[in-house]
Amino acid sequence: GAVVSQHPSRVICKSGTSVKIECRSLDFQATTMFWYRQFPKQSLMLMATSNEGSKATYEQGVEKDKFLINHASLTLSTLTVTSAHPEDSSFYICSARDREGINEQFFGPGTRLTVL
Amino acid sequence: SQKIEQNSEALNIQEGKTATLTCNYTNYSPAYLQWYRQDPGRGPVFLLLIRENEKEKRKERLKVTFDTTLKQSLFHITASQPADSATYLCALSSGGYQKVTFGTGTKLQVIP
Numbered sequence: 001g002a003v004v005s006q007h008p009s010r011v012i013c014k015s016g017t018s019v020k021i022e023c024r025s026l027d028f029q030a031t032t033m034f035w036y037r038q039f040p041k042q043s044l045m046l047m048a049t050s051n052e053g054s055k056a057t058y059e060q061g062v063e064k065d066k067f068l069i070n071h072a073s074l075t076l077s078t079l080t081v082t083s084a085h086p087e088d089s090s091f092y093i094c095s096a097r098d099r100e101g102i103n104e105q106f107f108g109p110g111t112r113l114t115v116l
Numbered sequence: 117s118q119k120i121e122q123n124s125e126a127l128n129i130q131e132g133k134t135a136t137l138t139c140n141y142t143n144y145s146p147a148y149l150q151w152y153r154q155d156p157g158r159g160p161v162f163l164l165l166i167r168e169n170e171k172e173k174r175k176e177r178l179k180v181t182f183d184t185t186l187k188q189s190l191f192h193i194t195a196s197q198p199a200d201s202a203t204y205l206c207a208l209s210s211g212g213y214q215k216v217t218f219g220t221g222t223k224l225q226v227i228p
Contacts, residue, residue, distance in 0.1 A: 043220040093159045107159035
């Protein structure tokens with residue numbers, strides 16, 4: 001099956017710093033990638049949808065200036081948490097879709113962000 | 117507003133029995149419904165997709181039903197094994213380019 005990787009798997013940073021998370025589709029071209037956030041014992045909450053070569057579409061309530069998304073190629077999307085604060089601590093998961101109209105999503109293993 | 121409900125309480129069953137998980141939704145007309153498995157600290161893994169015009173779908177020990185009248189999907193794991201212990205998420209989409217919305221998941225514990 002299709003494989004999606006994320007890096008890093010775990011990051012601890014100080015408040016005020018920026019953190020970049022990479023999401024890669026390893027064996028397919030991802031026309032669309034999604035970024036989710038998941039708090040303990042809660043569901044995955046979609047943050048934004050990114051299509052290769054265009055600006056990301058953010059969900060209501062998600063600050064686009066704080067969560068910068070770049071989908072520079074068909075295999076790579078990055079999420080940058082700018083000026084991170086403790087409340088940004090969460091589990092961030094990306095997923096990718098390999099063909100338009102085919103809605104099975106392949107998820108990355110997730111990145112645990114802890115902001116001190 | 118759209119709502120997806122899964123039993124938030126953990127489901128404990130004996131090894132070898134059939135586990136049945138429920139997903140109910142309101143204010144939604146999904147084109148398809150998916151089930152995912154999520155292990156602690158890991159991303160979800162896709163299991164099955166069922167479309168609105170399908171009543172049932174099977175894959176090995178897994179079976180999913182989809183009743184658009186009741187607005188409900190049932191997810192069955194037959195001959196359950198301790199390795200099946202995980203959280204199971206249902207997810208709905210209106211299809212096409214519409215986003216996928218996830219339920220909160222049900223934690224399944226299979227007891228040896």
